[in-house]
Amino acid sequence: MRLNANPFLAPEPEFTAYESAAVAVLPFPYEGGVSYGHGTGAAPRAILEASAYVEFYDEVLKAEPYRMGITTLAAPAIPKSPEGMIKTLYEKSSALLRDDKFIVVLGGDHSISSGFFRALLEKYGRLSCIQLDAHSDLREEYEGSPLSHASVMARIREMTPHALQLGIRAQCIEEAQAIAAHNWPVCTMHDYRKRRFDVDAALAALPDPVFVTVDLDAFDLSVIHSTGTPEPGGFTWDEGLELLEKIFMRKNVVGFDLVELSYDEADRNSAFCAARLAYKMLGFKLAAGVARGLLTWPEKPAGPLFK
């Protein structure tokens, strides 16, 4: 495995070694499918660089989650074609799963997620998906492509009957009709704020294990400003973290990705927030294991933790 020269969080080398790390961060800088803003191809590097300024200590968990060992892979060469791109991510993530790593993929536009989902589905045999996103991404195809970022949840729903979509506030009428026709659990931001959607019940109804895909445009523009297709009215930082903590504590999350950050050199805050979010989510994963009595807060990396 070729490691990244800029590892996530930039800790001492013993905490980034491949063999002993519980977590593998896989940068996947693909932006073949963005339609509005550009810069998702530069996002993984920006997130990794910003992560060097994230504190190791989590003042809420009162722990240093990085001690479980977080290795960071070099970004792979990615074919331009959507099919080739998805196959590459499927193969790279499958290889990391064979080594029992808990994988975090840093995108890249949202079209990448179906390749990672397929690798996890093959490993676990069944898999649910929780999506945080401004957009429902359920178009059968977009700009002529069924593998567009705007179609990623349509592709994932072909692989699993269990998908929960949260934070939605931009969709076309065909998407709304499909959701109604299938009675899919899709929580618009409006319903979330008005408490017209029972998130607790939806989480309880979702079988384990779970893949979480976070389109960073789920967050409000005041939190994460630079994304491929920004929409106002998203989750505040605290709302998003509260929701994600609930997801990790209640479900067996077996992998996640962060997608659609659009690198903008004038906006360093968005990349930093994405880095902070990835680390918070890893802290939740560890805290869930500790709360279930499956593991103790690690002092040193000692191989895969989340088998």
Ligand SMILES: [Mn+2]
């Ligand atoms: Mn999306």
